[in-house]
Amino acid sequence: MELSSKQSGKLPLILALLALILLGSGSLYLTWQNLQKMQNTVFEHMLLSVRSIASGLDIQLVNGMRRLQRNGLPPEVARDRFLPVARELFREIVAQGDLIYIGLYGPDNKPLIIAGKNEKSAVFQPPADFFEQINIFGEASSPALIDGKAVMLFGRLGQPLLLQLYNQRWRDRMPPPPRKENYLIVGLNAEKHLAQFGQYRRAALIQTGYVFLAGFVLWLLAVAYFRRREQDTRLAKLEKFQANLLDNMPDGLLIASNTNTILAANGSAHDLLIQEEGETLVGKEWSSLGLKSGKDFKQGNIRWEHVKVSNKNLEFQFFPYNEGPDEQKTMILVRDRTDIAELEDDLNEARRLASIGSLAAGVAHEIRNPLSSLRGFAQLFAEKLKNEKPFGEYATTMLEEADRLNRVVTDLLFLSRPRELHPEQIEINGLCESILTLIGFDLEHKGAKLETDIQADSVFADPDGIRQVLLNLLMNSLDAIPEGTGVITISSRNDKNGVWISVTDNGPGMPENIIKHALEPFFTDKPKGTGLGLSIVNTIIRGHRGRVRISSGSENGTVIDLFFPLPDEQE
Secondary structure, three states: OOOOHHHHHHHHHHHHHHHHHHHHHHHHHHHHHHHHHHHHHHHHHHHHHHHHHHHHHHHHHHHHHHHHHHOOOOHHHHHHHHHHHHHHHHHHHHHHOOEEEEEEEOOOOOEEEEEEOOHHHHOOOOOHHHHHHHHHHOEEEEEEEEOOEEEEEEEEEOOHHHHHHOOHHHHHHOOOOOOOOOEEEEEEEOHHHHHHHHHHHHHHHHHHHHHHHHHHHHHHHHHHHHHHHHHHHHHHHHHHHHHHHHHHOOOEEEEEOOOOEEEEEOHHHHHHHOOOOOOOOOOOEHHHHOOOOOOEEEEOOEEEEEEEEOOEEEEEEEEEEEEEOOEEEEEEEEEEOHHHHHHHHHHHHHHHHHHHHHHHHHHHHHHHHHHHHHHHHHHHHHHHOOOOOOHHHHHHHHHHHHHHHHHHHHHHHHHOOOOOOOOEEEEHHHHHHHHHHHOHHHHHHHOOEEEEEEOOOEEEEOHHHHHHHHHHHHHHHHHHOOOOOOEEEEEEEEEOOEEEEEEEEOOOOOOHHHHOOOOOOOOOOOOOOOOOHHHHHHHHHHHOOOEEEEEEOEOEOEEEEEEEEOHHHHO
16 A cells, blocks of 8 residues: 555654654563562561561470579569560560560460550550461561551461469459460551662652653654644545534434425435435425324424334434525434333333332231231230240240241331341251241141251351241241142252252143243232242342252253352352
8 A cells, every 4th residue: 555645744643653653662661560579578578577576485485484494483583574574575585676566466366465666656556366377377477556656467386385473363353365366466667668668669760751751752752743634634634524424423413494494314314214215315305204293392593393204213403504504404303212212101101010019018018017916915825825835835936936927027027128238147957947837837738848958057148038038938948839648848958159949849830931931020920929029039148149040850840059258259
């Protein structure tokens, strides 16, 4: 391809500009890499230094304790002699070295021995999560600020022998800690190391700044040159762009004269308004198009009309403008709103469903009034018959079921206002036993049995929520299984990301067209169903950041898998 003289003259400048940009980018990248390496080196050096100091100090403390024990001193006497010596050792190390702070902490995260450069540093308390990191990894390091100075804070687990420093009186005053560990924590003064890194960083940034400044000046010169060269062709490019825009824009555009004669029309206008192939709009009268005006409104000089043409929902916008004193014209913009109209219909349907959900929430509120009365009588019977078996147990079960029904009514409000879940570790075997107690009469009446296959011992879930989920699924299965031969199985298994709990029955199964809509609110294939059960199940599982999967069993029946993520993912 041959280049014109203008393009040939522009090419060297473009290459020079690209070279300057690459030079500046490369310089910035190398500077950033060097700063990162320097920073890592500084922090690694500080960490190595403070780790060595902490290890040596830990060895000295253990050796001191062992020397006192070898002398045959009683533990209380050895401890009383050791503490002043250790405290003085801490003070001497802080006074002579780069350490700002040294502390020996017990299982309650409280200091036993602490020393600092001054009073402020001597009362410094590490954050609670710092001790947690030490417990997990054996040691931990973190930048900190002590008495206005930058410090590399390092902590490690102390030797078990040092736990003897915590006497019986200390154990009587404090509650027993969850984990019996002691911690040695030191703080290294990082000001000198950071000052050296700061000097290096300033020098590197100044050097990079000079390179960028030179590149920027040259870039400005190149821009000025290209701007002067492009002024001759800008108008032609703009006209070409406008022509391409009008020909390829998705909206139709027409120009009409003051007598409503169409003077110009782009391709989209022909696609939207022409009924027969080969027909043209230019030269036609606007009224000859036979457009029946629908809804219309006006704002200032702009007028909108909505018209249906061949199953298309079109919107017309009329913009009057003047090309001269006696040349008044109208610009007409035509937009296809068919897809938007369909979305509006979907939105109206969603609002209708939301209204139904609000109605359901109101009905749920009304249920609570008679439920409160029933619970009151159940509580009265439980008090009166608590010593009479089995009537006392029946009354207690009635009271528990009334409370559970109240929670179920509350969960019906999930469609409009989900309640907050409080997950905890739940033993699945115990959960199945409690559920079997609740639905024992239903199983006996149906002639069915409940089997379990528990491979995952526990699950992290909200107790009320998972109980309601399983009860809803079991009641659905009871409706589906045959009388006398019905079998429902609750199984669990571990997954690398969480726990799966499955409810399987030997009923007729669920068709695919039902499975697709089973989790939607108010969808049901039961004559007396409300369509809320599985929707509430899905809402509760989504609240645990899990998911529900419905499938047909290998031999008829239905399998509903519930996934509960690990605690970290839920939090």
